[in-house]
Amino acid sequence: xxxxxxxxxxxxxxxxxxxxxxxxxxxxxxxxxxxxxxxxxxxxxxxxxxxxxxxxxxxxxxxxxxxxxxxxxxxxxxxxxxxxxxxxxxxxxxxxxxxxxxxxxxxxxxxxxxxxxxxxxxxxxxxxxxxxxxxxxxxxxxxxxxxxxxxxxxxxxxxxxxxxxxxxxxxxxxxxxxxxxxxxxxxxxxxxxxxxxxxxxxxxxxxxxxxxxxxxxxxxxxxxxxxxxxxxxxxxxxxxxxxxxxxxxxxxxxxxxxxxxxxxxxxxxxxxxxxxxxxxxxxxxxxxxxxxxxxxxxxxxxxxxxxxxxxxxxxxxxxxxxxxxxxxxxxxxxxxxxxxxxxxxxxxxxxxxxxxxxxxxxxxxxxxxxxxxxxxxxxxxxxxxxxxxxxxxxxxxxxxxxxxxxxxxxxxxxxxxxxxxxxxxxxxxxxxxxxxxxxxxxxxxxxxxxxxxxxxxxxxxxxxxxxxxxxxxxxxxxxxxxxxxxxxxxxxxxxxxxxxxxxxxxxxxxxxxxxxxxxxxxxxxxxxxxxxxxxxxxxxxxxxxxxxxxxxxxxxxxxxxxxxxxxxxxxxxxxxxxxxxxxxxxxxxxxxxxxxxxxxxxxxxxxxxxxxxxxxxxxxxxxxxxxxxxxxxxxxxxxxxxxxxxxxxxxxxxxxxxxxxxxxxxxxxxxxxxxxxxxxxxxxxxxxxxxxxxxxxxxxxxxxxxxxxxxxxxxxxxxxxxxxxxxxxxxxxxxx
Numbered sequence: 157x158x159x160x161x162x163x164x165x166x167x168x169x170x171x172x173x174x175x176x177x178x179x180x181x182x183x184x185x186x187x188x189x190x191x192x193x194x195x196x197x198x199x200x201x202x203x204x205x206x207x208x209x210x211x212x213x214x215x216x217x218x219x220x221x222x223x224x225x226x227x228x229x230x231x232x233x234x235x236x237x238x239x240x241x242x243x244x245x246x247x248x249x250x251x252x253x254x255x256x257x258x259x260x261x262x263x264x265x266x267x268x269x270x271x272x273x274x275x276x277x278x279x280x281x282x283x284x285x286x287x288x289x290x291x292x293x294x295x296x297x298x299x300x301x302x303x304x305x306x307x308x309x310x311x312x313x314x315x316x317x318x319x320x321x322x323x324x325x326x327x328x329x330x331x332x333x334x335x336x337x338x339x340x341x342x343x344x345x346x347x348x349x350x351x352x353x354x355x356x357x358x359x360x361x362x363x364x365x366x367x368x369x370x371x372x373x374x375x376x377x378x379x380x381x382x383x384x385x386x387x388x389x390x391x392x393x394x395x396x397x398x399x400x401x402x403x404x405x406x407x408x409x410x411x412x413x414x415x416x417x418x419x420x421x422x423x424x425x426x427x428x429x430x431x432x433x434x435x436x437x438x439x440x441x442x443x444x445x446x447x448x449x450x451x452x453x454x455x456x457x458x459x460x461x462x463x464x465x466x467x468x469x470x471x472x473x474x475x476x477x478x479x480x481x482x483x484x485x486x487x488x489x490x491x492x493x494x495x496x497x498x499x500x501x502x503x504x505x506x507x508x509x510x511x512x513x514x515x516x517x518x519x520x521x522x523x524x525x526x527x528x529x530x531x532x533x534x535x536x537x538x539x540x541x542x543x544x545x546x547x548x549x550x551x552x553x554x555x556x557x558x559x560x561x562x563x564x565x566x567x568x569x570x571x572x573x574x575x576x577x578x579x580x581x582x583x584x585x586x587x588x589x590x591x592x593x594x595x596x597x598x599x600x601x602x603x604x605x606x607x608x609x610x611x612x613x614x615x616x617x618x619x620x621x622x623x624x625x626x627x628x629x630x631x632x633x634x635x636x637x638x639x640x641x642x643x644x645x646x647x648x649x650x651x652x653x654x655x656x657x658x659x660x661x662x663x664x665x666x667x668x669x670x671x672x673x674x675x676x677x678x679x680x681x682x683x684x685x686x687x688x689x690x691x692x693x694x695x696x697x698x699x700x701x702x703x704x705x706x707x708x709x710x711x712x713x714x715x716x717x718x719x720x721x722x723x724x725x726x727x728x729x730x731x732x733x734x735x736x737x738x739x740x741x742x743x744x745x746x747x748x749x750x751x752x753x754x755x756x757x758x759x760x761x762x763x764x765x766x767x768x769x770x771x772x773x774x775x776x777x778x779x780x781x782x783x784x785x786x787x788x789x790x791x792x793x794x795x796x797x798x799x800x801x802x803x804x805x806x807x808x809x810x811x812x813x814x815x816x817x818x819x820x821x822x823x824x825x826x827x828x829x830x831x832x833x834x835x836x837x838x839x840x841x842x843x844x845x846x847x848x849x850x851x852x853x854x855x856x857x858x859x860x861x862x863x864x865x866x867x868x869x870x871x872x873x874x875x876x877x878x879x880x881x882x883x884x885x886x887x888x889x890x891x892x
Contacts, residue, residue, distance in 0.1 A: 205393075209405065213392050215258035216251075217409070217877055221534050223253050224411055225875045228334040231557035232565060238555055245557060246332050247302035247386075251293045293388050295331065296408070303386040303411075305330035310345050314880050316385050316410065317342070317349035317363070325559045336384055336413060337560040351378045353785060357862040360417060366876050369511075369521050370530040371463045372416070372449060380862050382415040387880065408880040418821060418870035421856035424450040425539040426824035426834040431456030431473075433849055434835045440850055442837070446858035451537065454833070463523045467535060470524060472505070479523035532877035538870070542737045544568045544823055545766035545801060547575065548727045568764040568799050568868045572721040573597055576683055576695060578744060579725045581732060582610060588619070588693050589685060589744075593725070597712045605635075605709075607679050616645030617676060619685055625675035630658040635709045636680040642667040643674060652680045654708065681705065686747060688770065688807060688842070694745040695722055696772075697763070703756040719762035719867040722746045737801045739768040746770065746800070747807050753778040760795035762868035769800035770842050772807035783863035795859075797866035799823075803839075810841035815853045821870060 227245045230236055236245060243249065295304040306318045307330060320343035321327055326335050341358035342350055351362025360382050365373040373379040391406045421444050422430065428450040431439050438456060447463035455464065457473040464470060464478055472478070505511065505524040514522045527535040543549045547569040553561040564570055573596070580591035590610040595602055608622065621640055625631050633639075633654050640647045641664040648664040650657075657663070659675030667673070682701035688694045703714045711717060724744060726734040735743045745768045752774040754761050761776075763769075775798070779791035801823075805811050822834045837854060839847040859865060 206405075209393050212258060213390070213407070216254045216390075216392065217532055219254035219257040220250065220411065221532055221875050221877050223250050223257070224334055225413065225534060225536050225873055228336050228413060228873075229562060231333050231335060232337075232560060232562040233556065234551070234553040234561070235555050236557045242333070242557055245334075247293075247334070247388075250334070251302060255292070292392055292394060293390050296387055296389060301331045303331065303334075303388045305335070306383075306385040306387070306410075307340065308345070311387075315387065316383050316412070317346035319343075319382070319384065320345060323559055329557060330386075333557050334384075334386065334413070335558050336415065336565070337558045338565075339559050340382070340384065342382070352862055356783075356785075360415070360862045360865060362861065363414075366412070366414075366533075366874075366878065368530045368533045368876060369525050370527050370533055370535055370874075371465050371521060371523055371525040372420070372447065372535060372872075372874065374447075374463070375521060380417055380419050380859060380865065381874070383412060384415065385410050385412040387411075410878050410880055412874075412876045412878070414874040414876070416872040416874050417859070417865055418819070418872060419859035419865075420447045420449050420819065421445055421858050422448040422450065422820050422836065423537075423870065423872075424453075424820075424822040424824070424834060424836070425537045426450065426822045427452045427454070428822065429454045429456065429833045429835050430461075431459035432835070434833075434838050437849055439837055439854075441852065442854040442856070444856045461523075463525075465525050465527070465535075467527045467537075470505070470526065472524075478505075534873075534875045536873040536875065538566045538872060539823060540566050541823060542766070542801060545723075545737075545764055545799060546735075547577075547721055547723050548725060548734075566871065568762075568870075569721040569723060569766070571868050572719040572762065572764055573717045573867070574720040576697065576720055576722045577725045578695065578723075578732065579606070580729050584731050586731070589695075592683075592685075592695070594681065594683075596706065596709075596717050598710060599712065603711070607681070609685065617647065618678070621676040621678045623674060624677050625659045627673045627675075628658070628660045629675065630656050631675065631677070632656050633677065636705065637677040638680045640676040640678075641673060643671050644668060647676075688745060688747065692741065692745055694747045694770070695767075696747040696749055697722065698750040699748070699757075699761060699763075700750040700753055714757045714761075715759050718757050718759045719764070722763065722765040722767060724767070735766050737766065739802050743767060747772050748775065748798075749773050749807070751775050754794045754796060755780040757794050757796075760797075760866045762797045762799070762866050764799040764868055766801060768802045768804060769798065770804045770807045771798075772842075783861075786861045786863040788861055788863065792864075795864045795866040797868055799868065804842045804844075805839060805847065806842040808842070810843055810845065811847075813851045813853070814839060814847055815855075817855045818857070819859065820854075820856060823870070 227250050230241075231245050235241060293302050295301040306316060307321055308327065309318060311318060319340040321330075321337075321340050323337070323339040326337055326339050329335055338359065342354040342361050343358065344354070346361070347354050354361065360380050362378040363381055363383050365375055365377055365379045367375040387408065387410045389406055389408050393405045422428070430448065430450070430453060433439070438458065444461060447465060448461050449465045451466060452468040452470075453464065453466050454471040455461070455473055455476050457475055459473070460477040462479065505514075505522060506526070506529075511522045511529075527533070544567055547567070550563045550567060550570065553563055556562075575593070575595040577593045577595075578589045578591075579593045580589065581587070582590045590608070592607050592609065594605045594607065596605075597603070609619070617640060621638075636652045636654055638649065638651045639653055639657055639659075640649050641659050642648060646668040648667045650664070657675070659673070682698045682705045684696045684698075686694050686696045697720065702717070702720075706713060706717055724732050724735055726732045739745075746763075746765045747770045748763065749772040751771075754776050755778050776793050776796045779793055782788050782790050782792040805814055820836050822836060824834050837849075837852055839852060841847060
């Protein structure tokens with residue numbers, strides 16, 4: 157019997173070709189998906205690495221700015237070229253210090269990891285590795301150097317105008333160290349690229365202000381400065397390219413140190429209150445043109461300024477006008493400002509969004525700025541404080557990297573061509589000087605004239621007369637002197653004589669018949685000793701007499717001997733004391749007299765002293781010819797500057813009214829010096845009374861051309877790091 161299974165299905169079959177084909181397709185899709193995922197991961201990795209490197213680069217670049225300024229200063233200081241000192245100041249070490257300060261070798265600072273207990277964590281970022289400056293930074297021109305200095309050749313498009321130097325100490329070292337020196341100057345290579353004739357203005361010229369947010373001047377417009385610069389190439393990823401496989405990230409930069417003479421209407425390295433006196437009353441008769449700089453500033457109600465820049469902070473009253481409009485533009489939302497202490501709405505230009513709104517609305521940088529807002533830039537006032545006034549506060553410097561020493565560069569008293577010093581008193585109890593010394597330039601070398609004020613004086617003679625001859629004797633005087641002939645309080649005088657003088661009755665007459673007489677002399681100098689108010693010994697300086705006197709003694713003229721320091725030699729004398737600052741009544745003073753006509757000083761005139769300065773006459777009120785090609789307006793006055801810790805107006809008599817024109821400044825230190833504020837228009841007379849506020853008229857304006865710079869001035873550095881973009885290249889500039 158046969159039993160069949162009717163439910164049995166026909167046998168099927170498997171096509172190996174179909175299965176294999178389908179498997180291959182699926183595998184290819186899987187591989188493609190994997191490759192796409194891997195490419196996505198690689199892209200994310202590259203993006204992450206690039207962001208990491210960009211963050212590191214920005215931190216390193218910001219660190220380079222202050223480090224470069226600091227090392228450039230140190231290159232000018234004593235023994236900077238000694239051993240390890242000089243090594244640490246090299247460009248290589250500047251870049252190394254910037255990498256370390258920016259924590260460029262790691263994505264997370266080790267201290268941060270330690271705080272979170274992750275010091276043993278494994279960091280998988282291949283960019284975290286020791287960065288060597290030799291692999292990361294190099295000069296455009298020579299690979300084994302770190303920076304290319306902008307001197308002695310035309311570097312073409314994309315580079316600033318070059319400086320020149322014929323000094324080997326500059327030319328041989330500027331590749332290795334950041335050299336700032338007066339031995340660098342503008343020459344023929346920059347003749348068509350700066351705004352004034354380089355033959356007339358080699359040290360400081362008219363150049364464009366960089367386009368940065370710090371508004372010491374208006375971006376792009378000419379200001380007075382000297383532009384030192386160095387260029388370098390950077391690739392922060394080069395050290396790990398074998399691991400990261402990132403494409404080259406070479407970027408080109410120019411690091412600049414602008415030497416900026418103080419040129420604004422007001423420049424103060426202090427907590428400065430503008431628009432208000434110390435007693436709370438407002439300034440009355442004043443105009444201020446151009447910008448204002450103060451390390452820290454408080455602007456009183458109602459004041460209007462074109463620009464305001466600071467370092468440590470700015471406080472503005474509610475109705476302050478900065479720029480064209482109140483509150484930085486009529487379209488500005490006043491709710492963006494913070495409430496002031498008085499309860500009203502006070503403008504806060506640094507509140508979030510205010511600056512951005514202003515720049516968007518106006519297409520320009522906001523006219524209120526702080527140096528800290530400028531990114532890769534730093535503004536550094538070169539302020540030595542009270543040391544600026546005193547030649548004797550500084551030891552000689554030697555073995556410096558730069559041929560210009562720091563004290564020569566930053567101390568005004570040391571920059572003066574002439575020196576007038578009180579060098580001796582008779583004994584510890586004496587207050588009246590017994591010796592003064594005058595130094596000046598003659599044929600390019602410094603000469604010295606020592607004046608003994610107490611040798612052989614006689615009763616009845618004015619102070620300073622010295623015995624030199626008996627009756628009928630002849631004395632030869634090689635420089636101008638005042639002479640006296642007589643005895644016992646009876647004398648005849650002649651002033652300003654030179655050559656042979658015979659002291660007899662035939663020349664002078666007989667002041668005391670029947671008495672054997674004598675001859676006396678007193679140097680007829682453009683300075684004198686005087687007792688102010690019959691009590692305070694002072695040196696009185698007569699600038700108008702200086703040019704003629706310089707000619708009589710064969711010295712270089714006032715175009716060379718254009719500045720004078722007045723100090724006390726407390727180092728070389730056992731009896732003289734270092735002057736106090738603030739000044740006391742026990743200190744000597746300086747009286748400035750016969751100083752209204754300074755037109756003989758074709759390069760200007762400066763006086764620097766660490767004593768209280770009494771301005772006894774009109775100062776620099778005679779106009780002179782406007783310098784050719786300067787474009788400056790008439791009337792033009794010789795550029796002058798007066799530096800003293802304290803100024804008093806008047807001497808024996810107090811002035812009724814004061815009119816000040818030009819620039820005002822303060823060397824009071826520390827822009828963050830607490831509540832101690834400086835009020836620039838709180839002025840005093842010689843009798844220590846305050847000048848009436850309604851008797852002060854002030855017209856302040858900026859220096860707009862190097863022809864208006866005085867011989868001695870305050871200096872600032874503006875340090876800026878800018879990228880040189882590839883679109884500026886041409887074939888001549890391209891480097892492999």
